[in-house]
Amino acid sequence: MNGSLLSSGGTIFLLFYLFSLIGIGLIGRFARKDNSMADFYLAGRGMGFFVLFLTLYATQYSGNTLIGFAGKAYRNGFTSLVTVTFMCSVIGAYYIFAPKLFRLSRKYKFITLGDFIQYRYQSTPLTICITILSIIALGNYIITNLKAIGIIVETSTGGAVPFVSGIILLSFIMVIYETLGGMRSVAWTDMIQGVLLLLGVVFIFILVQVHYGGLVSSQIKVNTDFWSPPSWSEKRLWLSTIIILFAGISVYPHAIQRIYSARDESSLKKSFQIMVFMPFVTTLFIITVGIVGATQFSGLSGKDTEHITLLILSDLAEKNPLVSPALVLFISAAIAAIMSTVDSALLAISSLFTQDIYRRVKPRSDEKHLTLFGKIFSWIIMALAALLAIHLPHTIWRLMEIKLELLCQIAPAIILGIHIHKLNKQMILSGILAGTGVALFIIGSNMMGLSIPAKPWGIHAGVWGLIINCLVVWILYLKENKKRSAIDN
Numbered sequence: 055m056n057g058s059l060l061s062s063g064g065t066i067f068l069l070f071y072l073f074s075l076i077g078i079g080l081i082g083r084f085a086r087k088d089n090s091m092a093d094f095y096l097a098g099r100g101m102g103f104f105v106l107f108l109t110l111y112a113t114q115y116s117g118n119t120l121i122g123f124a125g126k127a128y129r130n131g132f133t134s135l136v137t138v139t140f141m142c143s144v145i146g147a148y149y150i151f152a153p154k155l156f157r158l159s160r161k162y163k164f165i166t167l168g169d170f171i172q173y174r175y176q177s178t179p180l181t182i183c184i185t186i187l188s189i190i191a192l193g194n195y196i197i198t199n200l201k202a203i204g205i206i207v208e209t210s211t212g213g214a215v216p217f218v219s220g221i222i223l224l225s226f227i228m229v230i231y232e233t234l235g236g237m238r239s240v241a242w243t244d245m246i247q248g249v250l251l252l253l254g255v256v257f258i259f260i261l262v263q264v265h266y267g268g269l270v271s272s273q274i275k276v277n278t279d280f281w282s283p284p285s286w287s288e289k290r291l292w293l294s295t296i297i298i299l300f301a302g303i304s305v306y307p308h309a310i311q312r313i314y315s316a317r318d319e320s321s322l323k324k325s326f327q328i329m330v331f332m333p334f335v336t337t338l339f340i341i342t343v344g345i346v347g348a349t350q351f352s353g354l355s356g357k358d359t360e361h362i363t364l365l366i367l368s369d370l371a372e373k374n375p376l377v378s379p380a381l382v383l384f385i386s387a388a389i390a391a392i393m394s395t396v397d398s399a400l401l402a403i404s405s406l407f408t409q410d411i412y413r414r415v416k417p418r419s420d421e422k423h424l425t426l427f428g429k430i431f432s433w434i435i436m437a438l439a440a441l442l443a444i445h446l447p448h449t450i451w452r453l454m455e456i457k458l459e460l461l462c463q464i465a466p467a468i469i470l471g472i473h474i475h476k477l478n479k480q481m482i483l484s485g486i487l488a489g490t491g492v493a494l495f496i497i498g499s500n501m502m503g504l505s506i507p508a509k510p511w512g513i514h515a516g517v518w519g520l521i522i523n524c525l526v527v528w529i530l531y532l533k534e535n536k537k538r539s540a541i542d543n
Contacts, residue, residue, distance in 0.1 A: 060210050064382035071386055072224070075231050075393070078242050082235020089422040091165050094236035095405040096315045099160070101241060106316055107325040108248035109241045112394035113308060114144070114329070115251060115336050120388045121202040123337060125360035127344025133284045134341050136292050140299045141333035147304030148326055151472045152313050156322055158472075159314040166402075167307045167468075168410030174471050177479035178414065183486060184464045185410040188307045192399045192406075193439060194457035195306075199399075200225065200443035202360070203392045209364045210385045221440050224389065228397045229436045233429045237315060240397045247390035252335070254387025258367065259339035261377060262346050265370055290512035298514050301465035302458035308402035363388075403435050404428040456497060459516025463489045463523055470527070481530040489523025 060068065087093050101109070127134035155170065164170050167188060172181045200221050207220025215223070231239050262268060284292065303309070316322040340363070347362035350369065354362065367384060370377045408428035413419065419427075467482045496515035499506040510518065 060382060060385065061378060064378065064385075065211070067382055068386055068389070072227055072389070075227060075243050076234070078246075079231025079234035079239040082231075082239030082242060085238055086235070089425050091405070091409060091421055091424055091428075092163070093238075094425045094428070095165055095401065095409075096311060097237040097241055099315055100317050101312070101315045101321065102317050103321040103324045105241050105245055106312065106321055107328050109244035109394075109398075110309070110312055110325055110329055111332055112244040112248035112251060112391060113306075113312070113398045114141075114303070115332065115391060119336060119340055120251075120255070120363060120391055121205060121360045122198070123340050124344035124347065124363045125357075127341045128348045128354065128359040128362045131345060131348065133288055133292075134344065135338070136284075136295075137341055138333045138338045139292075140295055141337045142330070143296050143300040144303045145326055145330050147300045147469070148309075148329075151304075151469050152322065152326070153319055154472055155310070155468075156313050156316060156319055164314055165311075166405050166409045167305075167310045167464075168406060170310075171467060172410075175467070175479040175482060177483065180467075180479050180483045180486075181410055182414075183483060184467060185406050187460055187464055187486070187490065189403050189406055191457045191461040192307060192403045193435065193442075194460075195399045196396050196403075196435075196439040197443045198457070199392045199396045200440055203389060203396075204443065205360060206364065206385060206388050206392075209361055210381075218444050221443055224393065225396075225436050225440045228393055228400065229433055232397050232401055233432060237311070237401060240394075240401055241315070243397070244394045247387075247394040250383070250387040250390040251394075252387075254384040255336050255339045258343055258363065258384050261370055262343050262366065265373070266346050266350060268342065268346060287512040291509065294509065294513040294517045297517050297520065298455070298458045298462050301462035301469070301520060302516070305461060305465050305468050306399075306402075307406060308398040311398075311402055311405065400432055400436060404432045407431055455514060455516075459493050459497065459514055459519065460490065462516050462520050463493065465520070466524055466527055474531075476534070477527065477531065478534070481527045481534070484530060485523040485525075485527040488526045489519035489521075491519075492522045493519030 087098055092099060123134075123137060126137070158164065158170065158173070162169070162173050164173070166185075168181045168185045171184050172178070175181075203224050204217040204221040207215050207224070208217040211220075231243065235242075313322060316325075343363055343366065347366050351362065351365050363384075367377070367381050371381050405428060408424050408431060412427055412431075413424060416423075463486050466485055471477050471482065493515045496506060496510065496518060497508065500508040500515075508515065
C-alpha cells in the first residue's frame with residue numbers, strides 16, 4: 055500500500071475532529087457540579103438511556119474489533135464468524151448481575167469495582183488483590199488499543215505520521231480531555247465516537263459487498279480449507295473463548311463504572327436491550343471484511359494481517375475516487391472507537407488506584423485532593439502504556455487474550471458473590487490466587503519457550519485458571535457448609 059489514504063481535506067477533517075474532543079473536555083469541566091470523586095468518575099450518576107447506550111457501545115467495540123477482529127478473520131477464515139456469538143455472550147453476563155449491582159451502587163454509593171468488593175466481603179487484602187489484577191488487565195487493554203491506533207495513523211497517512219508519533223499525539227489528546235472533564239467528557243465524546251463507529255462499520259461492509267461480492271463471491275476464490283468446518287480442537291477453542299469473554303469482558307472495571315453511572319435502572323436495562331443487537335451490525339460486519347480481505351490480499355502474516363481493513367479501503371479508493379469520503383469516515387470511526395476505549399480504561403485505572411489503594415494510604419485526604427491525584431496518575435499511566443505499546447511485539451488479538459485471561463479470575467467474586475450470600479472472603483481470595491497462579495504459569499511458561507502451549511488442549515490459560523478458581527471456591531464452600539451443619543447438629 056503506497057501513499058496516503060487521506061487527502062488533504064480528509065486530514066483536515068480528522069484533525070478538526072480530534073482537537074474538538076479537547077473542547078468537549080472543557081465543556082465537561084464547566085458542567086461539573088463539584089470536585090467530588092462521584093462527579094468526576096461517574097458523571098454525577100446521571101447518564102440517561104441514549105448517552106449510556108452509546109458509551110457502552112463505544113467502549114465494548116474498539117480497536118480490537120476494527121483491527122484485531124479483522125486480522126483474526128484474515129488468519130482463521132470462516133470459523134471466525136463465531137466471534138459474533140462471543141460478543142453476544144457478554145450481554146448475557148450483564149443481565150445476570152448488572153441490575154442488582156446497580157441497585158447496590160445507589161444504596162451504598164459505590165465509585166469503583168473495589169467498593170463493591172469491600173462492601174460484599176469486608177476484606178482489604180481481597181479488595182487490593184482484585185484492584186491490582188484489574189489495573190494490570192486494563193493497562194494491557196490500553197496497550198492493545200494504542201497499538202491499533204498507531205497502525206491506523208501510520209497506514210492512513212502513508213507513513214507521514216509514523217507509528218510512534220501517532221500513539222504519542224493521540225495519547226496526549228485523550229489524557230487532556232479526560233483530565234478536564236472526567237467521566238462526563240468521556241461519555242460525551244463516546245456519543246460522537248459511537249455514532250462514527252457504527253456508520254464506519256456499516257459503510258465498509260456495504261462497500262465490500264458491492265465491490266468484492268462479499269462472502270459468497272469470496273468462497274469461490276480460495277481453497278476449501280479456508281471454508282472447512284471447525285475441527286474438535288477449534289470447537290474447544292470456541293467454547294474456551296466464549297467462557298473467557300463471558301467472564302472477562304462483562305467485569306471490565308470501566309463497564310462496571312457505567313453501570314454505576316446510569317440515571318436509573320430502566321435506562322440501564324434499555325441500554326442492554328439495544329446492545330444485544332450490536333454484535334450483528336458490528337462484529338459480523340468487520341469479520342466479513344477480514345474474510346473477504348483474505349481472498350483479495352493473500353500472503354500476509356502475523357501483525358501485517360491487522361492492516362487488512364485499511365488495505366481494502368486503499369484498494370477501493372484507487373479503483374473508485376468516490377470511495378474517498380468513506381475512507382475518511384472509517385479512519386475517523388476507527389480512531390474514535392479506540393479513543394473511546396482507551397479513555398474509559400484510563401479513567402477506570404485512575405479511579406481504582408485512587409479510591410482503592412491511595413485512599414487507604416492517605417485516609418484523611420479530602421475529595422478535591424483525591425480527584426487531583428487521580429488526574430496526575432492518569433498522565434503517568436498513559437505515558438507508561440504508550441511506551442509499552444511502541445515496543446511490545448505481540449498481535450493485538452493475543453494481547454487482548456492475555457488481558458482477559460487475568461481479568462476473568464475476578465468474575466466469581468462478582469457474578470457468584472452478588473447472588474450467593476454464603477460465599478466469604480477466604481473462599482474468593484483463595485480461588486483468585488489459585489486461578490491467577492495457574493493462568494500466569496501457563497502464559498509465562500509458553501513465553502519463555504517451555505514445552506507448554508499457550509492454550510493447553512485448545513483451552514485458554516485463563517479458562518484453566520478459572521476452572522481451578524471456581525473449583526477452589528466450591529470445595530471451600532462445601533467444607534464451610536459441612537462445618538456449619540456439624541455445629542447446628
